[in-house]
Amino acid sequence: MTRRVSIALAAPANDMVQEEIGKQLAFLSVDLSNHAFSSTGDTLECDLPENEAEALIPQIQALAKRVQASLRRLERKVVFSNLTTSPIESSTRDDLPGVHFLGMGQAALEGISLKLFRYFDRTFEEFGRGWKAEPLLTPTLIPAQVLAKCDYFRSFPQNVTFASHLEPNLETIDSFRSRHAERETLDDTARTNMETPDTCLSPATCYHVYHLHAGKTVPASGTVHGVCGKCFRFESTNTSDLRRLWDFTMREVVFMGTRDQVLAHREVGLQRMADLLNAHHFASEIRTASDPFFIAPDAMAKTYFQLSSETKYEISALLPDGQRLAVGSLNYHTDFFGRAFNVELETGGPMHSVCIAFGLERCVHAFLQQHGTDPSRWPDVVRQGMS
Numbered sequence: 001m002t003r004r005v006s007i008a009l010a011a012p013a014n015d016m017v018q019e020e021i022g023k024q025l026a027f028l029s030v031d032l033s034n035h036a037f038s039s040t041g042d043t044l045e046c047d048l049p050e051n052e053a054e055a056l057i058p059q060i061q062a063l064a065k066r067v068q069a070s071l072r073r074l075e076r077k078v079v080f081s082n083l084t085t086s087p088i089e090s091s092t093r094d095d096l097p098g099v100h101f102l103g104m105g106q107a108a109l110e111g112i113s114l115k116l117f118r119y120f121d122r123t124f125e126e127f128g129r130g131w132k133a134e135p136l137l138t139p140t141l142i143p144a145q146v147l148a149k150c151d152y153f154r155s156f157p158q159n160v161t162f163a164s165h166l167e168p169n170l171e172t173i174d175s176f177r178s179r180h181a182e183r184e185t186l187d188d189t190a191r192t193n194m195e196t197p198d199t200c201l202s203p204a205t206c207y208h209v210y211h212l213h214a215g216k217t218v219p220a221s222g223t224v225h226g227v228c229g230k231c232f233r234f235e236s237t238n239t240s241d242l243r244r245l246w247d248f249t250m251r252e253v254v255f256m257g258t259r260d261q262v263l264a265h266r267e268v269g270l271q272r273m274a275d276l277l278n279a280h281h282f283a284s285e286i287r288t289a290s291d292p293f294f295i296a297p298d299a300m301a302k303t304y305f306q307l308s309s310e311t312k313y314e315i316s317a318l319l320p321d322g323q324r325l326a327v328g329s330l331n332y333h334t335d336f337f338g339r340a341f342n343v344e345l346e347t348g349g350p351m352h353s354v355c356i357a358f359g360l361e362r363c364v365h366a367f368l369q370q371h372g373t374d375p376s377r378w379p380d381v382v383r384q385g386m387s
Contacts, residue, residue: 080286105246133226138208162197201232222257242365289314317366
């Protein structure tokens with residue numbers, strides 16, 4: 001049994017504060033669902049399990065109060081907007097053609113959706129060629145030590161997907177085999193047969209670039225890599241169709257160099273991205289955003305820093321029902337990864353980095369929601385590019 005609860009907030013929450021609260025709600029309880037804010041932003045509603053409601057309500061109130069106090073009156077900055085490019089579809093489609101969900105946060109694509117996926121992949125690869133990005137093929141697995149250097153276990157532990165295997169001894173393997181000979185799922189003791197993971201599934205392709213350059217020196221001219229690969233982020237109950245998969249595909253352009261170099265690249269990237277969005281009639285904004293920090297004691301301080309210092313811009317696509325979907329981002333990491341991986345500049349000091357990232361499945365979802373599933377009604381640039 002669930003109960004719909006209404007929680008009054010200490011003050012009206014703007015869209016940015018509502019977004020930050022929403023990111024964190026799913027990790028209070030896997031059974032918390034269907035959260036929504038009132039039009040005035042002063043009330044939060046959600047469905048809670050009847051037997052957990054009294055315990056969860058004060059936790060939700062505390063979370064909202066913490067986010068509101070941390071972000072104070074900070075306002076989102078919008079550097080590009082073409083929201084007047086109206087979506088063709090009047091309502092959100094739940095049945096996108098050629099999209100098959102095979103497990104939690106796992107999707108297979110075929111037909112028109114696969115063609116559109118490959119089109120966006122080619123388009124964003126071409127986007128990187130504007131800087132003569134060096135292609136790099138990266139693995140799906142990533143050492144746990146690398147994620148630790150990236151501060152991932154402290155900042156985003158809720159998203160980590162661990163890769164493990166059976167202990168490599170005959171007794172354990174034979175016991176596991178015999179117990180599972182006729183089972184359709186793992187038994188309750190399977191995890192005790194596993195080695196402690198020292199490897200994870202990669203949550204971002206750019207981490208491999210910094211790992212590759214660990215202990216090396218970046219030339220005075222800087223470096224630019226074009227990477228594409230599978231990424232994995234566990235999102236609990238936030239998992240939702242192509243908008244928020246556990247297993248998804250990311251293409252990135254990764255810049256390493258001096259602060260001035262990488263920020264100059266990002267400025268060029270902002271303009272090129274605006275041109276691309278206009279050409280595709282993609283109703284969207286490029287605006288300041290933050291990563292979903294959650295557990296770390298300084299989580300809200302990090303969120304405030306990202307939003308106030310404009311280190312992260314997201315490409316926010318408009319969906320027909322008025323919701324937004326971040327289909328990409330342009331991120332400045334300062335010299336964090338240079339220090340973490342001991343990557344020096346030829347001119348001295350740790351390197352700075354910027355990455356421009358695109359979520360390919362999200363692009364497919366947003367485009368089909370905006371422009372429908374009939375290719376004859378799509379923008380010319382897409383129809384010609386897919387032919």
